Amino acid sequence: MTTYRDAMREALREVLIRDERTFLMGEDVGAYGGCFGVSRGLLDEFGPRRVRDTPLSESAFVGAGIGAALAGARPIVEIMTVNFSLLALDQILNNAATLRHMSGGQLGVPLVIRMATGAGRQLAAQHSHSLEAFYAHIPGLRVVSPATVADARGMLWTALQDPDPVLIFEPIALYNSEGELPDGGGPADIDRAAVRRSGTDVTLVSYGGTVHVAATAAEQLAGEGISAEVIDLRSLRPLDEETVLESVARTHRLVVVDEGWRSVGIAAEIAARAAEHAYYDLDAPIARVCTAEVPIPYARHLEEAALPQPAAVVAAVREAVA
DSSP, rough: OOEEEHHHHHHHHHHHHHOOTTTEEEESSSSTTOOTSTTTHHHHOOOOEEEEEEEHHHHHHHHHHHHHHHHOOOOEEEEEEEEHHHHHOOOOOOIIHHHHHHHTTTOOOOOEEEEOOSSOOOOOOTOOOOOOHHHHTTTTTOOOEEHHHHHHHHHHHHHOOOOOOOOEEEGGGGGGEEEOOOOOOOOOOOOSOOOEEOOEEEEEOOOOTTHHHHHEEEHOOOOOOOOOEEOOOOOEEEEEEEHHHHHHHHHHHHEEEEEEEEEHHHHHHHHHHHHHHHHGGOSSSEEEEESSSSSSOSSSHHHHHHHHHHHHHHHHHHHHHH
16 A cells, blocks of 8 residues: 555656656755655755755745746646645746747746645645635646545656646645555546546546545445445546536436535536536536635634535435435
């Protein structure tokens, strides 16, 4: 068994070995080993030219990563948490995402930005939000979130082959989770969603940390005779709506599980696309199970109450199939 954290570290190690153009940069990624321990040991192995500690300035080091990518390098920039990425939003939106368009295709920014996202570790409101929808809204970016150990290992190399910027959102709650890492596992497909569990009665769409919430709910529902299909989106921009719509055409019911807020989020986008393209396949209203519309609380019992839980997914499915 391998932890999600170790799978990410092996992914970083692999790309640093395979491609001399790659380097890792960010706050505390070197001597400290990363805020969440993902890069521990890489400085000793690859040295300070390939694993670079940066000042406490997201705008500065993301901007440096953009410049390095324009100059032909393949930088991997780590931002401690998604909340801190807002300090670099100007660089991400106004530079990384737009330069290919504004240069008439002459300039590409093959940059990968990794950041921790989500709650579950009692890190309070400034470190625990799920802001993927902010970035999935922006043309010019690819936005992905690995939900499994295999994808944590495989997505990074695929992302580095993209000629445009890729943002990888790593759920904080998954770093200690364990899973099987297939022997000889190669690059992960970030173009297609994955059906993690087949079912016939209802489609559960999720991504990142909520894939495990949906899977737990599906297991409980199976005990009640309800067959739930679990879809892991993997990529939030672009969205693989085809896989979702094919599933809804079979199950005729849709429940979306999203750790983001309900208003104007990923769940709302999935629901809108299903309403646009699968209206006549639906036998029940679309349901959304999302985080409460509050800043994430610090206290554990309040944090858990704010987040999507399997019980809430089960309740939504029961209503859909009733």
